[in-house]
Amino acid sequence: MTRLLCTLLLSLLACTLQAAGFTASVDRTRLSEGETVELTLESSDPTLFGKPDLAPLDGQFEVLGTRQINQLGTFNGRNDRATRWIITLQPKQTGFVTIPALKLGDVHSAPITLHVAKAEKREGPAKGALAPVFIDASLDTDSVYVQAQAILTLRIYHSVSLYDDSSLSPLQMDDARVEQLGEPRTYEKEINGVRHGVIEVRYAVFPQKSGVLQIPPQVFSATLVDAGTQDGYQPFGPRPGKLSRVNSPRIPLTVKPKPAGYPADAPWLPARNLTLTESWSPDPNAVRAGDSLTRSLQLQVEGLSSAQIPPLPATEATGLRRYPDQPQLSNRVGERGLIASREEREALVPTTSGRLELPAVTLTWWNTRDDRLERSVIAARTLEVAINPELEPAAAAPVQETVERAGHRGLLWPWQLACALLASTTLLGFGLWWRARRQPAILPTAATGPSPRTLLDDLRRACQSNDPHATRQALDNWARQQPETLADMAARFVPLSDAMDGLNGALYSEAGQHWQGEELWKAIRALPAPQAGEQVAGEPSQLPPLYPR
Numbered sequence: 001m002t003r004l005l006c007t008l009l010l011s012l013l014a015c016t017l018q019a020a021g022f023t024a025s026v027d028r029t030r031l032s033e034g035e036t037v038e039l040t041l042e043s044s045d046p047t048l049f050g051k052p053d054l055a056p057l058d059g060q061f062e063v064l065g066t067r068q069i070n071q072l073g074t075f076n077g078r079n080d081r082a083t084r085w086i087i088t089l090q091p092k093q094t095g096f097v098t099i100p101a102l103k104l105g106d107v108h109s110a111p112i113t114l115h116v117a118k119a120e121k122r123e124g125p126a127k128g129a130l131a132p133v134f135i136d137a138s139l140d141t142d143s144v145y146v147q148a149q150a151i152l153t154l155r156i157y158h159s160v161s162l163y164d165d166s167s168l169s170p171l172q173m174d175d176a177r178v179e180q181l182g183e184p185r186t187y188e189k190e191i192n193g194v195r196h197g198v199i200e201v202r203y204a205v206f207p208q209k210s211g212v213l214q215i216p217p218q219v220f221s222a223t224l225v226d227a228g229t230q231d232g233y234q235p236f237g238p239r240p241g242k243l244s245r246v247n248s249p250r251i252p253l254t255v256k257p258k259p260a261g262y263p264a265d266a267p268w269l270p271a272r273n274l275t276l277t278e279s280w281s282p283d284p285n286a287v288r289a290g291d292s293l294t295r296s297l298q299l300q301v302e303g304l305s306s307a308q309i310p311p312l313p314a315t316e317a318t319g320l321r322r323y324p325d326q327p328q329l330s331n332r333v334g335e336r337g338l339i340a341s342r343e344e345r346e347a348l349v350p351t352t353s354g355r356l357e358l359p360a361v362t363l364t365w366w367n368t369r370d371d372r373l374e375r376s377v378i379a380a381r382t383l384e385v386a387i388n389p390e391l392e393p394a395a396a397a398p399v400q401e402t403v404e405r406a407g408h409r410g411l412l413w414p415w416q417l418a419c420a421l422l423a424s425t426t427l428l429g430f431g432l433w434w435r436a437r438r439q440p441a442i443l444p445t446a447a448t449g450p451s452p453r454t455l456l457d458d459l460r461r462a463c464q465s466n467d468p469h470a471t472r473q474a475l476d477n478w479a480r481q482q483p484e485t486l487a488d489m490a491a492r493f494v495p496l497s498d499a500m501d502g503l504n505g506a507l508y509s510e511a512g513q514h515w516q517g518e519e520l521w522k523a524i525r526a527l528p529a530p531q532a533g534e535q536v537a538g539e540p541s542q543l544p545p546l547y548p549r
């Protein structure tokens with residue numbers, strides 16, 4: 001038992017050291033036969049010395065080159081040291097090949113799996129007759145639906161060194177949107193026994209109309225280094241190399257229209273994969289009337305940009321007020337092109353207790369990988385909204401107590417009548433005596449709370465400080481001193497209603513930090529007095545209050 005426990009502890013310690021001190025990464029995980037890949041080993045632990053052991057690579061890889069980079073920086077007054085080893089590898093076989101775990105001292109990196117595809121047979125010049133610089137272009141598919149993604153890959157091969165003045169013409173098309181997928185990649189590939197440097201550039205192409213789309217040629221230009229004159233090259237003089245220009249081939253792409261069976265009332269959404277999820281904060285199963293819930297809908301789409309994703313259906317339910325935030329959009333680049341995401345957050349405030357039914361969220365899209373119609377659904381949800389004691393009116397006196405008091409009243413009425421007569425005569429005598437003295441005095445009155453002027457000043461200061469929570473509290477305190485309710489005032493004065501909607505939205509969304517109280521204060525100052533015949537306090541209001549009673 002002790003030996004097993006020690007083994008588990010040592011394994012846990014080894015995993016911790018692996019995660020903290022020594023990591024491995026590659027510039028790509030998919031490549032073709034004869035191509036190279038760059039493996040980067042990085043150590044951020046200053047206590048690790050020496051070099052990583054590369055012997056485990058000999059079985060499946062050929063190590064073509066290794067270079068070391070040392071970095072030293074300062075962060076928060078602390079010196080950070082990092083060492084990188086960049087290793088150029090060429091796989092010796094095709095299929096799935098694994099870069100094994102490599103050791104540095106007592107720690108080791110995690111293994112990485114590569115997919116090495118077989119090289120296509122190249123039609124063209126005989127062995128050894130390739131041009132020193134040539135360019136190749138290919139599409140990942142021959143046909144694509146309108147507005148769906150097609151990936152164009154350009155590879156520039158050179159068997160001679162190039163100066164740093166190389167350039168590639170931009171890819172522009174009138175009938176398609178084009179986005180470059182990341183930065184150009186550089187690696188090496190052996191062709192006909194000759195090692196070539198490769199510059200790879202990828203584009204995501206989104207055709208905007210059906211038919212045949214012609215991918216135009218692109219022009220790559222660079223100055224070739226003349227090996228015979230390289231030793232006598234002057235850095236500030238004319239470059240002795242030869243200027244070379246090569247064109248990529250023109251490629252046709254068939255663009256298919258939207259399928260006839262796609263619903264006409266749904267936005268067109270062609271994607272390779274789509275994931276729709278939701279999250280809540282706090283737990284929606286413990287909500288009370290007047291509480292704020294934050295619902296977040298996350299949508300991730302593979303094969304589209306975030307600009308192509310339509311808004312999600314709004315949450316509509318009786319007894320629920322919505323305060324949506326601005327959607328969060330982002331794009332990232334994967335091995336199969338663009339991966340877009342859209343997140344929509346909204347604050348939901350139940351205005352009444354009881355059961356609230358939230359409808360299902362359904363998104364229709366076309367699966368371009370399986371060529372079929374699909375629907376992603378978030379199931380309908382039922383919210384059991386509990387009663388909030390802080391928002392409920394004071395309960396009336398129990399009926400039983402009222403009945404008991406009525407029964408006792410029949411026995412006590414003679415004593416009550418006698419007491420009333422005695423009190424009346426006493427007050428009458430006291431009034432006559434007071435009038436005879438003719439010396440009136442002012443009796444002090446006890447203060448029952450802040451004056452209306454003080455409450456109005458508090459509201460003004462809260463509005464000027466642009467604090468929605470303090471303004472809401474000051475507004476409620478001021479409204480309690482008015483002859484009508486806050487909802488009644490908002491119902492008869494539109495500027496006040498609009499200003500309150502803005503305040504309520506700021507209370508339950510991230511936009512609260514940008515709320516400005518000037519409009520609410522102007523509405524309060526311009527509020528007209530109620531006219532005869534208008535709604536008075538106690539009558540039902542057409543405007544639902546923020547805190548139901």
